[in-house]
Amino acid sequence: MSQSxxxxxxxxxxxxxxxxxxxxxxxxxxxxxxxxxxxxxRDALRFLDTENVQNTPELRRRxxxxxxxxxxxxNNSIVKEFGQVAxxxxxxxxxxxxxxxxxxxxxxxxxxARQENALVLDEASTLLAQRQDLEKKKQLLDAFNNHFxxxxxxxxxxxSATEPISERFFALLARIKQVxxxxxxxxxxxxxxxxxxxMDMSSRHLNSGYQKLxxxxxxxxxxxxxxxxxxxxxxxxxxxxLAERPTLFESCLDSFSEARERILTDGFYSAxxxxxxxQVNDSTMKPIELHxxxxxxxxxxxxxxxxxxxxxxxxxxxxxxxxxxxKMARGVxxxxxxxPWSSNDGEGFNGPKVLGNxxxxxxxxxxxxxxxxxxxxxxxxxxxxxxxxxxxLISFYHITLTxxxxxxxxxxxxxxxxxxxxxxxxxDLQSDQTVTVQAELTQATADLTAPDVLNHTLTxxxxxxRSYESSLAPVESRGQNFHPILLKTxxxxxxxxxxxxxxxxxxxxxxxxxxxxxxxxxxxxPYDFTHPVIEQLDKxxxxxxxxxxxxxxxxxxxxxxxHSLLTTLIPLSDSAEDLExxxxxxxxxxxxxxxxxxxxxxxLPSALMDALENLKRLRDTKLAGDVTSEAxxxxxxxxxxxxxxxxxxxxxxxxxxxxxxxxxxxxxxxxQDRARTRRRKDDAPPLRDLYPRxxxxxxxxxx
Numbered sequence: 001m002s003q004s005x006x007x008x009x010x011x012x013x014x015x016x017x018x019x020x021x022x023x024x025x026x027x028x029x030x031x032x033x034x035x036x037x038x039x040x041x042r043d044a045l046r047f048l049d050t051e052n053v054q055n056t057p058e059l060r061r062r063x064x065x066x067x068x069x070x071x072x073x074x075n076n077s078i079v080k081e082f083g084q085v086a087x088x089x090x091x092x093x094x095x096x097x098x099x100x101x102x103x104x105x106x107x108x109x110x111x112x113a114r115q116e117n118a119l120v121l122d123e124a125s126t127l128l129a130q131r132q133d134l135e136k137k138k139q140l141l142d143a144f145n146n147h148f149x150x151x152x153x154x155x156x157x158x159x160s161a162t163e164p165i166s167e168r169f170f171a172l173l174a175r176i177k178q179v180x181x182x183x184x185x186x187x188x189x190x191x192x193x194x195x196x197x198x199m200d201m202s203s204r205h206l207n208s209g210y211q212k213l214x215x216x217x218x219x220x221x222x223x224x225x226x227x228x229x230x231x232x233x234x235x236x237x238x239x240x241x242l243a244e245r246p247t248l249f250e251s252c253l254d255s256f257s258e259a260r261e262r263i264l265t266d267g268f269y270s271a272x273x274x275x276x277x278x279q280v281n282d283s284t285m286k287p288i289e290l291h292x293x294x295x296x297x298x299x300x301x302x303x304x305x306x307x308x309x310x311x312x313x314x315x316x317x318x319x320x321x322x323x324x325x326x327k328m329a330r331g332v333x334x335x336x337x338x339x340p341w342s343s344n345d346g347e348g349f350n351g352p353k354v355l356g357n358x359x360x361x362x363x364x365x366x367x368x369x370x371x372x373x374x375x376x377x378x379x380x381x382x383x384x385x386x387x388x389x390x391x392x393l394i395s396f397y398h399i400t401l402t403x404x405x406x407x408x409x410x411x412x413x414x415x416x417x418x419x420x421x422x423x424x425x426x427x428d429l430q431s432d433q434t435v436t437v438q439a440e441l442t443q444a445t446a447d448l449t450a451p452d453v454l455n456h457t458l459t460x461x462x463x464x465x466r467s468y469e470s471s472l473a474p475v476e477s478r479g480q481n482f483h484p485i486l487l488k489t490x491x492x493x494x495x496x497x498x499x500x501x502x503x504x505x506x507x508x509x510x511x512x513x514x515x516x517x518x519x520x521x522x523x524x525x526p527y528d529f530t531h532p533v534i535e536q537l538d539k540x541x542x543x544x545x546x547x548x549x550x551x552x553x554x555x556x557x558x559x560x561x562x563h564s565l566l567t568t569l570i571p572l573s574d575s576a577e578d579l580e581x582x583x584x585x586x587x588x589x590x591x592x593x594x595x596x597x598x599x600x601x602x603x604l605p606s607a608l609m610d611a612l613e614n615l616k617r618l619r620d621t622k623l624a625g626d627v628t629s630e631a632x633x634x635x636x637x638x639x640x641x642x643x644x645x646x647x648x649x650x651x652x653x654x655x656x657x658x659x660x661x662x663x664x665x666x667x668x669x670x671x672q673d674r675a676r677t678r679r680r681k682d683d684a685p686p687l688r689d690l691y692p693r694x695x696x697x698x699x700x701x702x703x
């Protein structure tokens with residue numbers, strides 16, 4: 001195509017060549033400016049592609065005429081087809097005209113028939129309207145009877161004792177209650193007779209239904225096994241329904257409580273003796289009374305049985321009465337609304353309170369038997385420790401049963417009374433023991449150890465403290481609660497020991513008292529609730545220890561010979577005049593001071609051993625060592641005081657001798673007399689030479 005274009009371009013003449021060139025350029029420009037994104041161009045190209053047109057000069061020249069021919073052929077075929085459609089439409093038009101003529105004939109015939117049967121149709125319409133009226137009335141009557149009237153069969157199910165309690169019974173009871181409620185609507189109409197008659201009839205049927213339910217529940221209660229986890233569901237539903245009649249419900253609960261009280265009392269008797277109330281032995285049961293000789297176990301077994309029976313009874317009653325608490329509460333409230341005279345208070349249904357009262361009533365017989373037997377066991381027990389353990393055991397179950405029973409139940413009142421009885425018995429036994437202790441403890445032991453009576457008392461007290469520690473008493477009040485028992489137990493014995501200590505000489509009295517107090521403190525220390533008493537003991541121990549320190553200190557002073565020197569020097573001050581007096585005092589003369597030094601030298605090697613020998617009967621060797629060490633420290637301080645005084649006196653004397661040579665001409669008569677006195681003693685050695693021991697040596701030898 002491009003070749004032919006160039007050939008035709010080259011063959012043109014010069015004049016027309018420029019015009020053809022411009023026209024061709026315009027065509028090329030127009031072709032190149034066409035966008036191939038145009039839908040018409042794409043369709044044209046796609047059509048050419050489907051026609052398989054070859055790109056030849058001949059075909060390019062004929063392409064337009066070929067396309068126009070095809071368009072004409074297509075239009076011709078369309079015209080032929082529309083002609084066929086027109087012929088079909090003509091046939092349809094003739095058919096419709098025939099149908100219109102038939103319909104018109106039928107309308108004329110129907111109009112004629114309607115005129116002939118008009119009277120019959122009017123009468124039929126009237127009859128149909130009357131029939132619809134009667135059917136509506138019949139439907140209303142059937143609905144009224146179905147709602148307000150019970151059939152004979154339904155009355156048998158609701159009121160007859162031969163018919164069992166079933167779902168149908170509860171459905172009928174609910175229906176008759178609804179009927180009774182709906183009768184109030186009828187009473188608001190002009191004719192109240194129907195409403196009154198229906199209300200009277202529904203009331204009779206309703207009361208008969210509740211009476212049947214009441215008798216059936218009483219019958220079921222006689223054979224009801226509360227230990228069976230699968231309690232009849234109808235019983236729970238029946239109780240919930242019967243609660244709508246408070247009088248019948250209370251009567252039912254009373255009979256139930258009496259039956260359960262009798263059953264539980266028989267069960268307690270069987271657990272005690274191993275046989276039922278009918279004297280039928282049960283070989284599988286081990287009687288509690290076999291351990292009657294062991295009061296603690298005997299009482300513990302009875303309380304354990306009571307606790308188990310109480311918890312089981314409460315759980316069973318919960319499943320029976322409180323498992324559906326909301327429904328029961330609604331039933332009770334409905335009953336109070338229907339019988340306002342039967343309600344004594346305005347409080348709603350309190351499930352836990354009602355349950356607690358019911359359990360309390362059921363366990364009343366067990367409480368009476370329990371109180372009688374435990375009281376006998378307590379009164380027959382003469383061991384104070386055992387009685388206290390019994391009191392703690394009762395207190396444990398008292399705390400344990402407070403939650404399921406409440407604080408005011410018969411069981412709780414019984415346990416409170418028994419606990420008080422046990423504590424009274426314990427106090428009486430403690431008082432008797434105090435009299436016995438005071439009678440037996442007449443003198444201190446020979447070795448000054450704690451007497452056997454005190455050791456026995458502490459052994460008993462340890463058992464009491466162990467028992468109290470295992471109890472459920474509140475931690476914050478343990479010390480306060482147990483403090484009176486500690487005082488009642490320890491005060492008489494320790495008071496007697498103090499009286500005996502007053503009759504002993506020093507230091508035996510304080511050693512004996514310390515041995516008793518330390519033994520008591522050792523027994524009390526493991527228990528945190530004894531801290532108040534331990535604090536009082538610590539004060540007494542400190543006082544006795546201080547007196548032993550004073551004794552050991554006095555022993556050091558007297559045996560070492562330092563006592564006379566110390567008592568002479570204490571009144572003197574550090575003034576020159578008092579220091580000069582030391583030389584003239586008898587204990588500081590040459591012979592006396594030398595003898596005191598020899599006494600000190602003989603004392604020091606065995607000083608500690610001799611001092612510890614004084615406290616050899618004190619059981620706490622560490623305390624004896626601490627007392628002796630403190631006394632030795634005080635002795636060292638006293639020796640340091642004497643040493644300082646003697647050194648000061650020697651220094652003063654040496655200083656005065658040096659001053660005398662420098663100021664001899666200026667001395668007055670008195671000074672000259674004192675100087676002559678000192679010169680008369682120039683031959684005596686210094687005091688420290690006569691008493692050479694130092695405080696450092698003393699501390700080393702006594703350490």
